[in-house]
Each structure stands twice: as C-alpha cells, then as structure tokens.
Amino acid sequence: MKLNDFNMTKEELENLYNTYFYETFKRFDFVAENGEASYVIDENGNKYLDFMAGIAVNSTGHCNKNVVDAIKAQCETMIHASNYFYTIPQAKLAELICKSIGMEKIYFQNSGAEANEVMIKLARKYGKENYGPDRYNIVTAYNSFHGRTLATLAATGQPDSAIQKNYDPFIPGFTYAEFNNIEAFHAACTENTIAILVELVQGEGGVIPATKEFIQGLRKLCDERDMLLLIDEVQTGWGRTGELMAFMDYGIKPDCVSMAKAMGGGMPIGAMCTSSKLALTFGPGAHGSTYAGNPVCCAASYAQINEILNNNLPENAKVMGKVFMDMLRKLPCIGEVRGKGLMVGVEFEKDIATPVKYECAKEGLLITAVRPNVIRLVPPLNVTEEECKEAYEILDKVVKRLM
Numbered sequence: 001m002k003l004n005d006f007n008m009t010k011e012e013l014e015n016l017y018n019t020y021f022y023e024t025f026k027r028f029d030f031v032a033e034n035g036e037a038s039y040v041i042d043e044n045g046n047k048y049l050d051f052m053a054g055i056a057v058n059s060t061g062h063c064n065k066n067v068v069d070a071i072k073a074q075c076e077t078m079i080h081a082s083n084y085f086y087t088i089p090q091a092k093l094a095e096l097i098c099k100s101i102g103m104e105k106i107y108f109q110n111s112g113a114e115a116n117e118v119m120i121k122l123a124r125k126y127g128k129e130n131y132g133p134d135r136y137n138i139v140t141a142y143n144s145f146h147g148r149t150l151a152t153l154a155a156t157g158q159p160d161s162a163i164q165k166n167y168d169p170f171i172p173g174f175t176y177a178e179f180n181n182i183e184a185f186h187a188a189c190t191e192n193t194i195a196i197l198v199e200l201v202q203g204e205g206g207v208i209p210a211t212k213e214f215i216q217g218l219r220k221l222c223d224e225r226d227m228l229l230l231i232d233e234v235q236t237g238w239g240r241t242g243e244l245m246a247f248m249d250y251g252i253k254p255d256c257v258s259m260a261k262a263m264g265g266g267m268p269i270g271a272m273c274t275s276s277k278l279a280l281t282f283g284p285g286a287h288g289s290t291y292a293g294n295p296v297c298c299a300a301s302y303a304q305i306n307e308i309l310n311n312n313l314p315e316n317a318k319v320m321g322k323v324f325m326d327m328l329r330k331l332p333c334i335g336e337v338r339g340k341g342l343m344v345g346v347e348f349e350k351d352i353a354t355p356v357k358y359e360c361a362k363e364g365l366l367i368t369a370v371r372p373n374v375i376r377l378v379p380p381l382n383v384t385e386e387e388c389k390e391a392y393e394i395l396d397k398v399v400k401r402l403m
C-alpha cells in the first residue's frame with residue numbers, strides 16, 4: 001500500500017483534516033508530496049525552493065541518498081528494540097557525536113523539547129545531590145524558546161505569549177533575564193540557582209545571535225558559582241551557524257548541550273551531551289524513554305552527520321550565509337538582516353512577515369515568519385549561490401508588491 005499518492009481531490013483531503021485533526025498549525029495550501037534536494041514538489045508537480053527545510057531539519061536537503069540508504073538498510077535489520085538492548089547504530093552514533101563535538105557523555109531523546117527536558121532534569125538532580133533540596137532554579141533568557149512540554153514551556157522566557165496562555169500554572173524553578181545582558185543574568189542568579197540555559201541564536205525569538213562577551217560572561221559566572229551552563233542547540237546545532245556546533249564559535253565548552261532537528265536527516269531524534277563533570281549524575285532508573293535512540297533514527301542520524309562532516313557543510317553554511325545575507329540587504333523595506341551562517345533573519349520596517357510568507361509560497365519559495373516583522377530563512381546547508389539568488393529574486397518581487 002502506498003499512502004502518498006494523491007488520489008483524492010484537494011477538498012476531500014482538506015475535509016479529512018477538518019474532520020479529524022486538531023489543527024494547531026496553519027498549513028500551506030498544497031500537498032507536500034515529494035522532496036528533492038532543496039525543493040518540495042506538490043501534488044500538481046509545482047516546485048518550491050525550500051528555505052524553511054522542515055523547520056531547520058533537512059540540512060542535507062530532502063531525501064539525501066546516503067540518509068535514505070541508511071534508513072532502508074536499518075529497517076531491514078532491526079526497526080525497534082528499546083533501551084534494554086545494545087544496538088549498533090546507537091553506539092556508533094554516540095561515539096561519532098561525542099568525538100566530533102568534544103563532549104563526553106550522551107543521552108538520546110526523540111525531539112528538541114525532550115532533549116531540553118532531560119537537560120533540565122539532569123541539572124536539578126546535580127543541584128540537589130551536590131547542594132541540597134533548594135538548589136534547583138534555572139535562569140533562562142527572555143524571548144527564548146525551549147519547547148512545548150510543560151517544563152520547556154516554563155523555561156521559555158515569553159511570559160504571557162500565545163504559546164504559554166492558559167497552560168499555567170507552570171512548574172516552578174525558572175527565572176528570566178534579558179538576553180545578551182550579562183549584568184541582568186548576574187542579578188537573576190541567587191544561591192538557589194543551579195544552571196543557566198540559553199540559545200546561541202534565538203531562533204523562534206526573531207533570529208537574534210548571542211554576543212561572544214555575553215556567552216563568555218555566562219561561562220565565567222557559572223564557573224565562579226558552580227552553576228551549569230546549559231546550551232540549547234536544537235536549532236543551531238550541526239552546521240547551521242557555520243560551525244559544527246554554534247558553541248565552537250564562542251570559545252567556550254558548555255556543561256551540557258541539547259540538539260535535535262538537523263541531526264536526524266528528517267527522522268525524530270534529539271540528544272543531550274554533557275561534560276564528564278555530570279557523568280555520574282544519571283544512573284539506572286534516572287530517566288527513560290521507550291523510543292529514544294531508536295535504531296532507525298540513529299542509523300539515519302549517523303549517515304546525516306557523516307554527510308555534514310564529509311562535505312564540510314558548516315563551511316558552506318558560513319560562506320553561503322554571508323553571500324546570502326549580503327544579497328538580502330538589498331531588499332526593499334529592510335530594517336535589519338541578521339543571523340549566523342545559514343540561520344538568517346530578515347526584519348522588515350513593517351509588519352509584513354506573514355503576508356510575505358504566503359506570497360512567497362505562491363511564487364515558489366518556502367520560508368517562515370517568526371515575528372510580525374521578521375522572516376526566517378534556513379535553507380539546506382548544501383544550498384548553492386544560484387538557489388540563494390532565486391530566493392532573493394522571489395523575495396524582492398513579493399516585498400515590492402506588499403510594501
């Protein structure tokens with residue numbers, strides 16, 4: 001049985017969604033039927049240049065051959081075993097990740113939010129075991145985004161935003177401070193603080209890079225008070241910002257780093273990696289998940305990460321990011337073009353991000369709107385200059401029309 005053949009009318013399809021789905025996303029008006037490298041192809045054969053990449057996931061393009069081959073091969077061998085067993089893809093992937101990014105231990109999860117969730121749990125356990133019951137508070141940044149589970153929503157520094165509304169009461173133990181303001185973080189840390197959790201580029205918050213002084217200041221602050229520096233690299237990780245991990249550009253090593261999105265080549269996998277300082281904090285029974293570290297996801301991730309390493313995609317992200325951002329600065333109505341590598345934000349002088357997104361889709365370009373006046377562009381890391389030019393030209397046409 002092949003489920004992805006479009007053998008019904010668009011109305012019939014929409015009807016199925018309207019009848020059965022909780023629609024928490026506003027979907028594009030076409031079916032994403034095929035993915036080929038940098039393009040999505042719809043049910044009528046129309047091609048869309050994909051600069052949203054499945055929300056910063058498809059960083060080696062759609063259906064990368066090595067990733068597809070790895071998934072197929074693993075499916076024929078072992079699809080799921082659980083964490084009661086040794087499985088080879090899990091072990092090989094753990095070694096590859098830890099060695100590539102200079103961390104000592106790994107814990108696999110199924111998503112970005114889960115990776116952050118376990119990072120929060122680990123920090124609390126470390127605090128209580130080493131300092132007693134009151135040392136569990138974590139300071140995070142205003143405007144951050146760490147996920148949609150209850151703990152990661154509480155960690156997300158967007159009080160009163162739509163994503164948090166009516167989900168209170170939030171779990172206690174989080175305090176927020178202004179991003180890129182080291183004095184504010186100093187002031188927010190108390191004797192109950194065990195960790196600081198930040199992104200290196202606030203993605204959902206409008207593509208705002210952290211400054212080096214800020215991150216190095218946080219490292220120093222954490223060292224002085226034996227607090228843990230937790231870095232959320234769910235979106236920035238695995239080449240997106242021009243380094244394998246964004247923290248490598250900041251001259252620091254986190255105590256714990258979370259990752260997901262790009263590492264799986266489209267399969268649901270996340271992880272947190274820690275330094276040896278935390279190696280003994282988790283033992284048998286401390287945490288668990290039925291699927292986490294599933295062999296097919298690990299095989300896909302192993303192929304995806306090798307693809308990123310072997311083709312030096314972080315370097316391409318660095319070079320193309322600069323080329324692309326220089327192009328985008330020529331667009332009309334620009335407030336600011338900012339970002340790191342191929343994590344690019346375009347801030348307009350007016351609140352036109354949502355109409356720009358939908359008009360771009362009509363013209364064959366896929367992007368996301370992250371703020372009323374900010375669009376985010378996260379093309380695959382192997383994107384070419386021609387594809388960047390194609391995206392620029394569509395944007396130019398659309399913005400001129402909407403200004």
Ligand SMILES: Cc1ncc(COP(=O)(O)O)c(C=O)c1O
Pocket residue numbers: 055111112113114116145146147148199203204232233234235260261
């Ligand atoms: C920085 C960051 N952390 C966490 C998450 C949550 O990841 P997921 O949607 O896989 O749960 C996201 C998702 O966009 C993210 O950008």
